[in-house]
Amino acid sequence: MxxxxxxxxxxxxxxxxxxxxxxxxxxxxxxxxxxxxxxxxxxxxxxxxxxxxxxxxxxxxxxxxxxxxxxxxxxxxxxxxxxxxxxxxxxxxxxxxxxxxxxxxxxxxxxxxxxxxxxxxxxxxxxxxxxxxxxxxxxxxxxxxxxxxxxxxxxxxxxxxxxxxxxxxxxxxxxxxxxxxxxxxxxxxxxxxxxxxxxxxxxxxxxxxxxxxxxxxxxxxxxxxxGYDLELAPSPVLSAPAPEQPLTYGYIGTLTPRLPLVEFGEGWRTARERGGVVAGARARLWGHLGFFAVKDASLSHVLEQHDDGISYDGPVPKAAVRTIFEEIDVLLLILGAGRFVTSGKVYEYMASALPIVSVQEPGGDSARVLEGYPLWFPAADLTPGAIAQALEGAGRAARESDETVRRRCLSHAEQYExxxxxxxxxxxxxxxxxxxxxx
Structure with a gap:
């Protein structure tokens, strides 16, 4: 220099x-x-x-x-x-x-x-x-x-x-x-x-x-x-998963008590019980439990309550996150409430061109960022029915969206590099x- x-x-x-x-x-x-x-x-x-x-x-x-x-x-x-x-x-x-x-x-x-x-x-x-x-x-x-x-x-x-x-x-x-x-x-x-x-x-x-x-x-x-970092961002998924393959919904990020995990679990259970595209799907959650070296016991308890296709798969080094995206068909954007809350992960999520389900109280700033992303499915509220509806819509989109739609997702994401x-x-x-x- x-x-x-x-x-x-x-x-x-x-x-x-x-x-x-x-x-x-x-x-x-x-x-x-x-x-x-x-x-x-x-x-x-x-x-x-x-x-x-x-x-x-x-x-x-x-x-x-x-x-x-x-x-x-x-x-x-x-x-x-x-x-x-x-x-x-x-x-x-x-x-x-x-x-x-x-x-x-x-x-x-x-x-x-x-x-x-x-x-x-x-x-x-x-x-x-x-x-x-x-x-x-x-x-x-x-x-x-x-x-x-x-x-x-x-x-x-x-x-x-x-x-x-x-x-x-x-x-x-x-x-x-x-x-x-x-x-x-x-x-x-x-x-x-x-x-x-x-x-x-x-x-x-x-x-x-x-x-x-x-x-x-x-x-x-x-x-x-x-924004998202080009060298760390996921490779965009431009095609639908194989028809015979059960869908995988995924969350990547730190899990904290601020997140509506209980509400998500109730919405997930409702969607599975209603049959359709979510019935045989699974939800995988990756990330640290809390911000500190000692795991958050309350979060562990919440995650242990599920035997309905939800699994906690632990933290992932940043260098390996790109490979995790390759295992996901629908992304779960589970966020705490607040009009000032955007979350850094929303940008990386968009760069994947995958369908995104928002599970957050209405009014969060992530909605401003996602507005115009073609495969965004926000839950209208945190009731089980609203969350189930968003999960179902995103699941159908994962099956049906072609390369043209997914490239439009990429175009929307590029402004946030x-x-x-x-x-x-x-x-x-x-x-x-x-x-x-x-x-």
Whole structure:
């Protein structure tokens, strides 16, 4: 990389080998910055943190652009350390009281449970990097928001411009729309937005919401959708399955308590009982149970209740996801409620050209993205009958849709290829930094 190229620091907690949902955006952003003419240094946490607390996908590290330098610093997450051999006497005797006290302690310097103490190590590492090789720009991605807190500190102390990739929202719960009750959060967000060079959100509803909150900054607030990565996207399925082959419905993604899995199960049972195209089908669910290394017991219980063709088939490394799509005839987009909820998987789903069943309360933002996709079958609501109807419609479409229809699906999906989302913003940042250097 040309040493004269502008130097950008990208701060992201969830960077490969993290297996969290935000890691794909982080990986793509770092690579896009490198492809867009920046010298890129990523500041993230040690690999061991992911293996210990959230599990990891080591195949993702192979996809980091060779021009990207990755700097890793320690991250300690005591609340998530469940190895009692490392607990002190106080925690062992009163674990709940210890946890509550620790959560309060974490937020003394920065109002974010678990991540607050990481602010000072991030800032110190950023200063050291700037001394070694001056930074022209910092891009910080949330969640966690401490990454943005560090970028803002580097801006106020050293004058380095920064970009806030907020992704979702810090002040608004994207599922139920409630406000974060901590006034410090609102004050910090207002300062971050006011001082940032640009602010990015993952969808238009979030962009519009925050533009309305911060009208003086509205022109620099952008929607940058997650999109799908060409090298990781499924190969499009352009033909129907063999007539004698039972249909396979499939879900790929993290399974969380926010998802209407119970409602889906009731709708699935109804569809099978009604006969027709779903009667002999099966539903396969792939993904981690929850976000952390310890499996979510409540989700395990929900999935164990089914003996009607639904199976949980475990997590899949990202490198193997493409082959999983080849086993599916109809995709299940099971999502939590919320007008700000789009989900990253919707883009990858569309790139497959397969029929898609939406199982979500009406009003979610994924509907805006899927509008116009020829093989989209949204459940009108979460009643068993409505879900069954959507499952049946998608099953018939899987049997009957020809290559012409499926290519129309591909055409709709192409607008959401990730580089089309990131490219304009990376180019704008390069122009802005270059203009500053020549002025």
């Amino acid at each position: 040309d040493r004269a190229a502008p130097h950008v620091l990208y701060i992201a907690w969830g960077f490969p080998p993290s297996r969290g949902s935000g890691v794909y955006r982080a990986l793509a952003t770092a690579n896009a910055l490198a492809a867009g003419g920046f010298r890129v240094t990523v500041l993230t946490c040690e690999r061991e943190s992911f293996y210990r607390y959230t599990l990891a996908d080591p195949t993702l590290e192979e996809r980091i652009d060779s021009r990207v330098e990755v700097v890793r610093i320690p991250f300690d997450w005591p609340v998530m350390d469940l190895d009692v051999r490392r607990w002190d006497r106080e925690r062992a005797r009163r674990p709940r009281a210890w946890t509550l006290r620790r959560v309060e302690q974490d937020q003394e310097g920065f109002p974010e449970a678990s991540y607050g103490p990481w602010l000072e190590p991030l800032v110190a590492a950023g200063r050291a990097l700037h001394r070694r090789d001056p930074l022209d720009l910092v891009v910080a991605t949330a969640n966690p928001n401490v990454s943005v807190g560090a970028a803002h500190r580097l801006h106020t102390e050293l004058g380095i411009p920064f970009v806030l990739d907020q992704r979702d929202s810090w002040t608004v719960d994207v599922f139920d729309g409630t406000e974060n009750p901590d006034r410090r959060v609102h004050e910090l967000e207002a300062a971050f937005v006011a001082d940032a060079l640009e602010v990015w959100f993952v969808n238009e509803p979030l962009r519009a919401e925050h533009a309305a909150r911060y009208p003086a900054s509205a022109s620099k607030i952008h929607s940058v959708a997650n 990730r580089n089309r989302q990131l490219g304009p913003r990376v180019a704008a940042l390069h122009d802005a930094v270059s203009a500053k250097e020549t002025s």
